[in-house]
Amino acid sequence: MKKMRNITMILILIVSVGLGSLLGWFLWSILQGDNSINYAEYSQCLLYSDHNKQKVDLTRRNNSQSVEATFRNFGKNNGNINQFSSDDLDFIKRCESNMLYQADAKIVAAFNEKKVINYFSTVVDVVKGLTNNKFYSYRLPELVLALDDKEQLSFTNNLIAFANLFVNLFGLSIFQKLIYNLEIDNKIVSDNVTKNNQILALIKVKRNGRGLAQCILFTEHSFQAEMSKNQYQIGFHSTGSNISTFVHEIGHAISNYAGIWPKERLYFNQNISAATGRCTANKELSPITIRGFIDSPNDMLVCYLGRRVGISNNASFQQQLAAWSFIQSGYGRTGGNSELFAEGFAQWLLTPDDKKALNWQVLNEFYGTYFKNYYLI
Numbered sequence: 521m522k523k524m525r526n527i528t529m530i531l532i533l534i535v536s537v538g539l540g541s542l543l544g545w546f547l548w549s550i551l552q553g554d555n556s557i558n559y560a561e562y563s564q565c566l567l568y569s570d571h572n573k574q575k576v577d578l579t580r581r582n583n584s585q586s587v588e589a590t591f592r593n594f595g596k597n598n599g600n601i602n603q604f605s606s607d608d609l610d611f612i613k614r615c616e617s618n619m620l621y622q623a624d625a626k627i628v629a630a631f632n633e634k635k636v637i638n639y640f641s642t643v644v645d646v647v648k649g650l651t652n653n654k655f656y657s658y659r660l661p662e663l664v665l666a667l668d669d670k671e672q673l674s675f676t677n678n679l680i681a682f683a684n685l686f687v688n689l690f691g692l693s694i695f696q697k698l699i700y701n702l703e704i705d706n707k708i709v710s711d712n713v714t715k716n717n718q719i720l721a722l723i724k725v726k727r728n729g730r731g732l733a734q735c736i737l738f739t740e741h742s743f744q745a746e747m748s749k750n751q752y753q754i755g756f757h758s759t760g761s762n763i764s765t766f767v768h769e770i771g772h773a774i775s776n777y778a779g780i781w782p783k784e785r786l787y788f789n790q791n792i793s794a795a796t797g798r799c800t801a802n803k804e805l806s807p808i809t810i811r812g813f814i815d816s817p818n819d820m821l822v823c824y825l826g827r828r829v830g831i832s833n834n835a836s837f838q839q840q841l842a843a844w845s846f847i848q849s850g851y852g853r854t855g856g857n858s859e860l861f862a863e864g865f866a867q868w869l870l871t872p873d874d875k876k877a878l879n880w881q882v883l884n885e886f887y888g889t890y891f892k893n894y895y896l897i
Contacts, residue, residue: 563611563615563829563830563831563838563842564614564618565611565614565615565618565619565829565830565842565845566618566829567618567619567828567829567878567879567881567882568878568881571621571622571624571878572621572622572623572624572625573621574621574622575620575621575622575877576620576621576622576874576875576876576877577875578620578848578875578877580752580753580754580755608838608841611838611841611842611845612841612844612845613845615829615841615842615845615846616845616848616879618878619845619846619877619878619879619882620877620878620879621877621878622876622877622878623876623877623878623880623881623884624881627881627884628873628876631884631888632873634685634688634689635681635684635685635688636688637684637688638684639683639684639687639688639692640680640683640684640687641680642680643660643661643664643676643679643680644661645680646660646679646680646683647660647661649683649687649692649695649696650695650696650698650699650702651696652696652697652699652700652789653700653701653789656700656701658699658701658702659702659703659704660679660702662704663704663738663740663742663743664676664679664743666704666740666741666743667743667744671743671744671745671762674745674762675743675745675762675763678761678762678763679763679766682763682766682767682869682870683695685869686770686869689888690774690892690897694774694777694897697777697785697788697789698734698770698773698774698777699734699735699736699773699789700733700734700735700789701733701734701735701736702735702736702738703735703736703737703738704737704738704739704740705737705738705739706739706740706741723735723736723737723769723772723773723776732780732787732788732789732790732810733788733789733790734772734773734776734789736769736773738765738766738769742765742766743762743763743765743766744762745762748760748761748762748764748765751764752764754850755848755849755850756849756850756851757849757850757851757863757866758847758848758849758852758863758864758866758867759866759867759870759871761866761870763870764866764870767865767866767869767870768862768863768865768866769862770865771861771862771863771864771865771866772858772861772862774865774897775816775817775818775858775861775862775865777897778813778817778891778895778897779812779813779816779817779895780810780811780812780813781810781811781812781813782896784810784811784812787810813895816857817861817891817895818856818857818858818860818861819857820891820894821843821857821860821861821864821886821891822836822839822840822843822857822860823839824886824890825839825842825843825846825882825886826838826839826840826842826843827839828842828882829842843860844860845879846864846879846882846883847860847863847864847867847879847883848867848879849863849864849867851863852864864883864886864887865887867880867883868880868883868884868887868888
């Protein structure tokens with residue numbers, strides 16, 4: 521009797537293992553099949569069923585339709601270039617074409633209402649709003665003075681307007697948390713690139729020991745109006761404003777801030793060595809663990825934009841293609857998701873009203889609502 525019971529248990533175990541393996545194979549087959557679907561071929565990239573029939577004009581020398589030229593000029597070292605098919609390129613163009621219908625006027629008006637309250641009136645006010653340490657004096661006024669006299673007023677007005685808008689959108693406390701150090705460093709300009717797409721700024725994040733801080737380095741030429749306009753015209757940057765570079769770097773800054781777990785953000789721009797006043801962690805303090813979200817804001821943007829046009833999370837490459845079609849930036853398309861996030865951030869905040877299309881409307885949904893809610897900011 522005992523022997524029969526043992527045999528029965530063995531048979532049940534064998535059958536269970538077999539059924540489990542069969543179920544696993546079945547699920548794996550489904551996932552593999554989903555991955556093999558050519559979403560680029562089937563998606564029509566229709567964002568809204570009811571929208572304005574008029575399109576905005578985004579014509580540039582390398583405009584939104586010149587996808588091949590963008591990647592030929594700026595994406596030679598991008599490993600994904602070899603994966604492109606004619607269907608993929610057609611998909612991006614199809615998406616771009618469907619995104620150029622004018623944004624909902626009510627959405628644009630609601631966004632502009634965020635500009636009503638002014639916290640800052642001068643560049644000095646902006647510097648005070650950013651400053652969060654006792655050891656370092658920000659050099660933003662010095663950067664303004666480095667501009668030609670005829671450019672200073674325009675840049676100053678745009679900078680103050682942006683700072684006020686940011687505070688209205690995200691709050692003064694976050695604005696003050698973003699940057700520990702802002703300095704001028706002309707050495708960051710690469711010698712082996714043309715003046716049209718040279719490095720104009722860098723953001724450094726120090727995350728070791730008890731210190732977590734980020735510093736932004738600009739060159740004396742980072743805010744030149746002609747350079748900003750030219751980089752936009754050739755399709756390299758998403759906007760042509762003379763504060764594009766500054767807003768782009770703030771985009772990196774808030775992405776880095778958002779990626780830190782809310783309870784750990786108290787360490788942001790804290791415990792930094794007073795000896796230099798720069799991004800140097802105080803090694804005399806005992807190390808702590810600074811946790812972050814599993815999903816990077818940069819990658820989350822790509823997933824969100826991909827899903828917005830019906831691309832499954834199982835098709836990451838084609839989600840990337842969809843995201844590229846939203847953000848009109850050669851730099852964003854070929855610089856990785858971090859650069860795409862910063863370029864999208866600048867495109868969202870700096871696009872003039874007459875250029876706001878359905879792609880801007882979706883970016884407004886992401887940065888203005890989804891991003892803030894998901895990362896609890």
